[in-house]
């Protein structure tokens with residue numbers, strides 16, 4: 001064993017890269033449903049340190065030198081598969097003029113962007129419907145209150161018909177009074193405001209978060225559907241908080257246009273099966289830390305980076321994934337601006353044949 005050999009350094013770097021990749025794919029997905037706390041932090045730190053220490057010891061043995069090439073090769077195949085799937089889903093980055101600013105700014109924690117997308121759907125009982133979305137506020141003293149208020153001002157300037165709030169309003173109990181202050185402004189941003197909760201709301205105090213938003217005049221759609229009258233019929237606004245809260249509700253049979261709030265985009269396949277028209281999600285924060293050209297480093301999704309942020313089409317269901325407004329701890333975003341999402345839904349004139357749902361579960365991305 002050559003403990004001091006500098007020649008072994010490239011081999012060690014390969015091993016560390018392979019271990020980091022395996023950790024992201026395997027351990028991260030296992031940990032993502034754990035409630036934040038000391039136990040989770042200890043497991044993250046312990047598993048990473050153990051993995052790096054073990055790989056350092058193994059990496060000094062020439063016998064194992066080809067193993068990291070194999071691991072990295074498998075991870076690269078997973079990445080190629082992810083790119084292929086995104087192409088099949090017609091996935092695109094939501095928004096206009098977002099990318100050029102990314103290279104100009106490393107820390108993008110409060111560089112709020114407005115991301116616009118227009119989609120055409122059948123069964124819309126009006127000519128157009130403008131839906132604004134705010135997600136993952138994570139309201140806290142780490143960022144100034146006027147920043148969170150500016151997200152509501154940005155929404156009101158877009159004159160939306162509806163505002164949907166897709167969960168993770170708070171990260172800690174200390175955020176609840178701030179949420180109350182923020183929620184008092186929410187109905188000034190749009191004529192109708194709907195919400196469902198995210199994992200952090202459930203981990204902090206789901207009942208308290210719900211009460212604050214209900215008292216402010218927002219409508220809770222977690223686990224249920226509401227019919228809204230439009231010019232030529234009705235639309236359904238529904239919500240689910242699976243896997244942390246209320247299940248996917250039964251969609252009303254007589255209303256073909258179903259707009260669904262689901263904190264995690266991982267529910268999109270089940271919602272497409274159920275007949276959702278558009279799903280609004282957040283949860284992934286666009287990765288929160290991104291590397292230009294490489295993308296998100298860690299995404300808390302069973303599908304890895306497949307739905308990190310952007311607009312997607314899964315069978316006949318549109319999926320919109322917001323990057324979020326706030327940031328999970330640490331409250332920093334790197335090359336990953338927060339966003340206000342504005343979706344213009346336009347009525348499709350002629351009916352298309354329904355698309356068969358293709359499933360691509362369990363990728364190695």
Ligand SMILES: [Fe+2]
Pocket residue numbers: 136138168198200283284285324328
């Ligand atoms: Fe979040």
